[in-house]
Amino acid sequence: MNPGDWLAHWWPGLLLGPALLGGALAFVWPRLGFALGQGVALLNALAAVLLVWRVAVGGPLAHAAGGWPAPLGIGLRLDGLAVLMVLAAALVAWAGALNARSYFRAHGQAPEGFWPLWLFLMAALNGLFISADLFNLYVMLELTGLAAVGLVVLGGGTDSLAAALRYLLVGLGGSLCYLLGVGLMYGAYGTVDLPLLASQASGPALGAALALMTAGLFFKAGIFPFHFWLPPAHGGAPAPVSAMLSALVVEAAFYLLMRLWLELAPLSLAELALPVSGVLGSAAVVWGAVNALRAERLKLMIAYSTVSQLGYLFLALPLMPLAGAAIWSGAALLVLSHALAKGALFLGAGTVLNVVGHDRIRGLNGLAQRLPLTVAVFVLAAVSLIGLPPSGGFLAKWLLLNGAIAQGQWWAVAVLLVGSVLAGAYMFRVLGRCFTYGHTGGREPGVALAAQWPAFGLAAAAVALGLAGSWVGALALAGSPFEGDALLGVAP
């Protein structure tokens, strides 16, 4: 059995086994939590890298859980987009686990329940990315949501509690919409398997079910105007948790939308419905950025930046059916680079919070002298979020612009450019403070580099993604509806 075959068979076990087992064991023996958390996060990252290699070399993978092929059983699949999401989640989770070690040291140790929840969240995200079964996705969404809410609660204090509860209620409302959509789908077409539905489903029930599921996912993704729960929840959680939530949990909902509308919905329906997503996305880009500009706390600013950056993704959705390959790859790159950059930003904000004692932006004068490495994290992350070359964010915006111009969608072009400039404004508002002479001492002693390196690694990866864009873009297309299309066309 050569290594490729071994991977092709064991991959669901690799993605779910360590995290779930580690999570349950960390629950039973809380003392092992730390070791399990570190070990499993590393293992998971290695597994993700291995699988990226496997998919890049050997193409998408599929697996029938229980040995029962769909529609009776539950289908799992690992195509290019899924494996990229798995990779992003694994990297952020690993960096977050490394960072959590020093983040919580300031408070003694990680609060009880942190490690099991962290590991369960990792597993749930992996499960969500690889599932091809609508009902299984519902269970995964709930698992993700529950773990995420639990992690937000760990922020402590009444604000976190209120944020967590609001997040939970909104998330459950969204899940119910999704659940009803799935029920309608099964009732009408007798299966909940995505590929089967894609080939069989048509008619008004499909539209109604998709609308319900989409509404639910809108809530979960926190797209404008359903974003009201997001900033307090992401701004109030412990920093490593915020990193994971902002980088991946909301993007997971977008990932599902991409699947639903591009693999399941017929083109005519997509063309009819997706402009809504474009309008909401445009509003989110501007609204999130404006609020990020007005935010007084660093973490809240980053959270609003998430609202804004998610807007780009929803903006890209209506462009996809026509300018397929470029936008699909662009969205994949954007998801990936946003995940890395946003993870880095939140981890950096956590370091600031621990060292400076607060995260009010006005009080960050001279931070570049105190925490140069963390400021470097902010700079690199800013490069990617604004979309400055040569970052992954730049390539993503390049592809989106390309697709938008090629289709003559000038409103999307305008929003993309305005959003970039606004992103520059709110990121440099912070960076400008960091470069003042407010702090006369030298580097902060006693800040473990271990707290800062993981964030730096993520931020550097977000920028370096731009250099691997060709490869990532091609990988994202593997197994997608646009496989084989040229990435960058020339207008006829």
Next chain:
Amino acid sequence: MFDALGLIFAAAGVALFVAGTAGLLRFPDLYTRLHALTKADTLGLGLVCVGAALHWGDPLIALKLGLIWLLVMASSTVLAHLIARAARRDGVRPWEAE
């Protein structure tokens, strides 16, 4: 024969339930209402069970029905006891005719 007998038993049970319900609605205070309610739960349900057992005529089913009766009776009497106790502790005074 058994059917007719069963019907009579069941009808008697239902009558007791109706009476209990009427009591629940019309009696003046908590203690007297409990009094009415427990009659329905114990004797009323017992009569219905006997009627049902006669209707089916199967000893195994009769055994199950008996079990149901015993369990409901046990729980409802204890429940009535608890409610009355709690009411007394909370200082609910029994009703007295003017």
Next chain:
Amino acid sequence: MTASALDFVLAGGLVALGAVLLFSHDLFRSLVLFVVYGLLMAVVWVRLGAPDLALAEAAVGAGVTGALMLAAWHRLPAAGRRAEGVVSGPWALLSGVALAGVAAALIGVLAGLDAQREGGLQQQVLARLPESGVESPVTAVLLNFRGYDTFLELGVLLLAALLVRLGGGADFGLGAKSSSVLRGLADWLAPLLVLTAGYLLWRGGHAPGGAFQAGALLAGAGILLALVYPPGADGRPAGGPRAFARWTQGLRLRGLLSAGFLVFLGVALALLVGGNLLQYPAGWAGALILLIEAAAALSIGAALLVLFMGVAGGREAGAP
């Protein structure tokens, strides 16, 4: 089949009950009506040919959830017992109109669907039933065909138990004022419940019943015992069955909570050696399913007990 008058009454009553309980101004009445709603739902499940669901709904949907709600009511802060009416304003109006539109559209879609609905998976499930290791189709779907879902659902339950009991154990501050009569009842009712749970578990292989229903009964027994025995100096129950006291604390409780999940996970991963995730080898399906169900029933019972304690218990759930 067309609906009978009884069906109209049942369905209409359900909707009316839902509306009343959601928009009542008396919070306590809402809670009581919610339990009634659950029981009525169970009747509907029977009517729709789903006795498994009826059992689960009565035990979990109405029973445990209702108990949770009532327990929560007792711990509300004094100011929180009043229901604060309804938010009004343009947004409320807008959402009302939108939801009414959604309801009308969905019913329209359902009406269109009614004529040309596809068969679903029933035929396939029945065709493959002999290979599944159990005789009850619902159990076959739950633990074999879609076992992966059930496995994850145990994860959800475990996670909820973890979150609710953060910082606290199954707390026994509740039995302090219990009556000796109740204690006497509990003493012989609890074993009976455990016995019945075992019966339901075994029965699940070929008839309505199974791990969830059994777990709910186990939880009921646990809740009963926790409610009637007063706490000792160390917070553990002073009287009552020693084993119950030992197994609802600390490491053993955590072990119990995760046993079902861990056994399921172990089976799933072990089976990857020879086949797919959770693909039972021929001939082993029945035994493995029973093993998983037994462990799962214990875990579900423990988890539901912990959930109840987290809401009803004396100590702050989630407090550090």
Next chain:
Amino acid sequence: MTLSLLYASAGVLLFCLGLFALAVRPHLLHKILALNVAGAGAFLVYLGLAYRGGGAAADPAPQAMVLTGIVVAVSTTALALALALRLGRATGRMELPDGSADR
């Protein structure tokens, strides 16, 4: 009107009622109740559509799904109640604080 359509429609109505109550009832216990009512409505759609007539057993697949859904619902309800009670203890009120986030 078929039995299927009747119950599924009732489910849709309950679902929408529940979501509406979730939006407009400020009391947290009402919100949690609303989620449960809406959830039961969704389950009713599953089972209504799974009905196979004449006392025959319903399609087992949606039954299994609803069973899963019920367990998920009780888990999330318990968590929501626990959090709501903690919030109630902390603020003295059983409502979410005003939606506007601090800056």
Next chain:
Amino acid sequence: MTLENWLPALILLSSLLPGLLIFFLAEERHKTRTILNLGGALIKVALVLVMVGGVFAGRSYESRLTLLPGMDLVLNADALSVLLVTLSAGLWLVTTVYAIGYLEDSPHRSRFFGFFSLCVTSAMGVAMAGNMLTFLMFFELLTLSTYPLVVHRGTPEARRAGRIYLAYTLIGGAALLLGVVWLRVLVGPLDFTETGLLADHAGLDPNALRFIFILLVGGMAVKAALVPLHGWLPQAMVAPAPVSALLHAVAVVKAGAFGIVRVVYDVYGVEFSAELGLLAPLAAVAAVTIVYGSVRALYQDSLKKRLAFSTVSQVSYIVLGTAILGPVASVGGMVHLVHQGLMKITLFFCAGNLAETLGIHRVQEMNGVGRRMPYTMAAFTIGALGMIGVPPLAGFVSKWYLAAGGLDAGQGWVVFVLMASSLLNAGYFLPILYRAWFLPASVPWPRERAMPGRFETHWMLLWPPVITAVLVVLAGVLAAAPFSPLEWAQLIARREYGL
């Protein structure tokens, strides 16, 4: 894997790697930092000399990395690149020496020199970019790496200047990005081609092309400080003197002007641009900027601000030369790319010396300073006279060719613009020279440092302006010699016009 593939990349790495290493150096490690700085600069000069020789011998150099299919990162060396690369490499070496002398005892040196190196790397990238994408990347990187230099002082004014700088450049960058992507959608990969890449694409909508031209040139005009997009430049003079020197001479402003040259010559093609009617407006904007900048400079009392407005004016000579059809004017514009750099860096070095040694910031304070700092003021004088266009200094050569080119193309008004500008230049430079050399010092110098050794100021501050002043003279006197800037400019013009 040949030198031809690697040389452009190596030239970038020779400043990039030292820059990255310097970021991680502790403040106190003077020696290591100096070695890294000077070592990088010297290696870069050596590599550039190798490349100049190679290009002259007809070899072509190209480093290529594929980002996305059809989207390559290309660095290559054509004649135009070599002009700016050589200038940047040479001036970087000089500026590094100057900056070490200027900043070695102020705080945050590691950060400063790190960004300084990144800034030069970006300028090099701009110079060697082989297509629009690469150009855009380094252009934006330049924005990013100069921002920390502008706000380096950390004062409220510095932060304000930084904000203004960013607002201008980010919006300009967005316009440029839009233009590039749009053009990319229309014609595919945008490799720079001598005589213009659009020559191969007939039948495109001319209005779309005109609009794209406005986006591209508008985006670059922000950096080139064309009126009315010049607002950031006078603000940015709050930066330390070496930064101003670099910004005004080789990096930011020059990148903008160079970009306009690229767009007109290598993307649109100069003849096609004229055909679309784009050159006349561009020439008009340049002329307005020339006059406007000079007029504003007249009224500035702050020395650095006066120099900044002078830059606004002088950089537009390059644009003017580009916007006038005909090889002679092009030669004038391109040779001014080099000459303006040499002259302006001299002036800023001198201004920095005056501020650093004597604390002089304003023109009024300069009375009699020529006797106190004769070498510095001599260099300043040469730079100023060059700017005015006194023969045989470098500035004269540029203006001569521009005027001749204007007449050649039948656009006599250019001569008037140049004359007006020269008069204004004289108007704001000669009073300075007069004060410095002929008026007595009115008050004791505001702040006088301890006498640093035998020279009027530290040797690391003194030599750089003297060297660049000598170069200004040489560039004018030896304009006809081989390898002179003029010779290169003529070579470029021949190729761009396909002669």
